[in-house]
Amino acid sequence: MRTLWEALGTVVDPELDQPVTDLGFVSEAVVVDGHARVRLRLPTYFCAPNFAYLMVADAYDAVRALPSVTSVDVQLEDHFAAAEINAGVAESAGFAGSFPSAGGELDELRLTFQRKAYLASLDRLCASLPSGLTLADVPPSDLLDAMLRRRSALGLSCSPDSPLLLDEHGLEMTPLRRRHARSVRLSIEGNAGFCGGLLRTRYLNRSS
Amino acid sequence: MYEKDGQRYFIVDGHIHAWDGRPSNQANRYGEGFINCFYDYHRNLSPASEVWPIEDFWQQSEDRILHDLFEVGYVDKAIFQPTYLTDFFVNGFNTTEQDGAITERHPERFIVNGSWDPRDGEAGLDRLEALAHRWNLRGVKLYTAEWKGDSKGWKLTDPWSYRYLERCQELGIRNIHIHKGPTIYPLNRDAFDVADVDDAATAFPGLRFIVEHVGLPRLEDFCWIATQEPNVYGGLAVAMPFIHSRPRYFAQIIGELLYWIGEDRITFASDYAIWTPRWLIERFVDFQLPADMTEYPPLTVEAKKKILGLNMAALYDIPVPALDAVPA
Numbered sequence: 001m002r003t004l005w006e007a008l009g010t011v012v013d014p015e016l017d018q019p020v021t022d023l024g025f026v027s028e029a030v031v032v033d034g035h036a037r038v039r040l041r042l043p044t045y046f047c048a049p050n051f052a053y054l055m056v057a058d059a060y061d062a063v064r065a066l067p068s069v070t071s072v073d074v075q076l077e078d079h080f081a082a083a084e085i086n087a088g089v090a091e092s093a094g095f096a097g098s099f100p101s102a103g104g105e106l107d108e109l110r111l112t113f114q115r116k117a118y119l120a121s122l123d124r125l126c127a128s129l130p131s132g133l134t135l136a137d138v139p140p141s142d143l144l145d146a147m148l149r150r151r152s153a154l155g156l157s158c159s160p161d162s163p164l165l166l167d168e169h170g171l172e173m174t175p176l177r178r179r180h181a182r183s184v185r186l187s188i189e190g191n192a193g194f195c196g197g198l199l200r201t202r203y204l205n206r207s208s
Numbered sequence: 209m210y211e212k213d214g215q216r217y218f219i220v221d222g223h224i225h226a227w228d229g230r231p232s233n234q235a236n237r238y239g240e241g242f243i244n245c246f247y248d249y250h251r252n253l254s255p256a257s258e259v260w261p262i263e264d265f266w267q268q269s270e271d272r273i274l275h276d277l278f279e280v281g282y283v284d285k286a287i288f289q290p291t292y293l294t295d296f297f298v299n300g301f302n303t304t305e306q307d308g309a310i311t312e313r314h315p316e317r318f319i320v321n322g323s324w325d326p327r328d329g330e331a332g333l334d335r336l337e338a339l340a341h342r343w344n345l346r347g348v349k350l351y352t353a354e355w356k357g358d359s360k361g362w363k364l365t366d367p368w369s370y371r372y373l374e375r376c377q378e379l380g381i382r383n384i385h386i387h388k389g390p391t392i393y394p395l396n397r398d399a400f401d402v403a404d405v406d407d408a409a410t411a412f413p414g415l416r417f418i419v420e421h422v423g424l425p426r427l428e429d430f431c432w433i434a435t436q437e438p439n440v441y442g443g444l445a446v447a448m449p450f451i452h453s454r455p456r457y458f459a460q461i462i463g464e465l466l467y468w469i470g471e472d473r474i475t476f477a478s479d480y481a482i483w484t485p486r487w488l489i490e491r492f493v494d495f496q497l498p499a500d501m502t503e504y505p506p507l508t509v510e511a512k513k514k515i516l517g518l519n520m521a522a523l524y525d526i527p528v529p530a531l532d533a534v535p536a
Binding site: 015044045046048050080095096104105106108109112116179180183184186187189190191193194197198200201202 | 428453
């Protein structure tokens with residue numbers, strides 16, 4: 001049976017494309033008598049509240065889906081919008097319900113970053129592969145699986161005869177778009193490193 | 209001026225502040241959170257020898273600014289970029305007036321930039337004109353993610369933005385610095401999105417758009433648009449200190465910029481007082497792209513001279529002395 005930690009491991013920071021458990025964003029996760037208590041923390045007080053909302057809501061949903069859990073208490077801490085986010089998630093109000101003036105839900109934002117995550121995963125896989133391949137030409141690997149998961153989430157073709165190098169809209173990549181995917185990957189990986197460093201500064205080197 | 213190995217580097221620090229983040233000026237928890245967030249940037253990315261106590265970080269005296277930038281920092285000219293944040297700080301965090309007062313006492317050292325917000329409408333256009341005349345503005349710093357009343361930020365492509373950009377053109381304000389910063393209040397879209405810079409740069413070929421922090425954390429989006437728009441520049445504030453903490457990532461940032469937009473459109477900045485220029489300049493002049501990063505153009509001495517000062521000097525018509533090589 002899936003544990004609480006494993007459930008939280010399915011929650012991904014949309015910007016960094018890594019599980020919140022690997023990023024150090026989960027500061028507390030326990031289940032006592034069916035009651036799950038989870039605390040999340042972020043690298044800065046001003047981390048974008050839209051992404052924060054997605055992570056708290058996804059964590060709430062992932063934990064609530066556990067058969068062994070009967071009640072859920074997921075809270076974001078040390079963030080300027082923590083009160084609104086926590087209350088909104090607990091009431092299933094949605095982002096628009098929690099922030100009426102924000103102008104709508106976050107589906108488009110999530111899609112933008114799913115596309116970026118896909119391009120980055122494609123670059124990771126293809127860094128040492130020749131061009132002109134189809135999916136069937138690529139030997140099995142974790143990198144291939146990771147790319148295919150993201151590609152299928154976007155509804156792009158995953159059939160064996162489909163070109164390996166499809167952009168985020170399903171078009172065959174030009175050399176410039178292929179190079180752009182490299183930049184996307186460097187950017188995401190760079191941001192993850194920066195956020196990790198800030199998290200350590202905030203929580204591990206805290207001065208008095 | 210910085211000299212190393214017989215080479216002379218004219219230094220323009222394109223992004224500095226004279227701020228007041230002291231508790232006495234913090235209006236609320238947002239102000240406190242804001243300066244603490246800056247301080248974590250400072251602590252996280254500075255070498256240990258360059259980390260200040262928080263009390264020193266809250267505010268810098270004029271003497272300290274002059275010392276850090278010009279006495280020990282090698283800077284020849286520094287450009288103030290205001291950050292008003294009047295909702296967070298009683299007297300504002302870093303206004304044109306605060307920066308301007310220092311600039312007037314040291315006109316040979318500083319350039320002061322202004323700011324505007326298209327949501328201020330007609331009255332804001334008048335204020336921009338007054339600000340431009342008062343401080344002889346040649347540049348502005350804009351912050352599109354700022355919340356105001358019911359508005360969740362604005363875009364450079366908004367009709368009122370175009371009116372402000374037209375007025376800038378008329379007033380001779382040609383340098384438009386854009387900060388794509390974290391949201392202060394919730395947004396349902398990506399506050400770092402630089403797509404509007406693309407359109408504005410096409411619509412106003414006579415203006416120069418300097419994207420601060422080279423679009424970080426959206427470096428890829430910035431490179432994609434900047435490569436298509438000859439009047440878009442990348443400012444290195446916040447990117448520079450990675451040279452210490454994560455040199456390979458810094459090499460990738462510089463490499464990507466060289467690859468996509470080239471050495472003529474990259475500009476140095478310390479983001480003082482988050483970081484100080486001395487160590488950034490010393491390390492940048494010594495910096496080499498790692499040998500295994502073969503896909504990038506070389507980072508030559510000439511490129512470093514352009515990035516550290518000559519590119520920004522050209523944007524602000526700053527006279528540059530002869531940089532002939534000196535005997536080593």
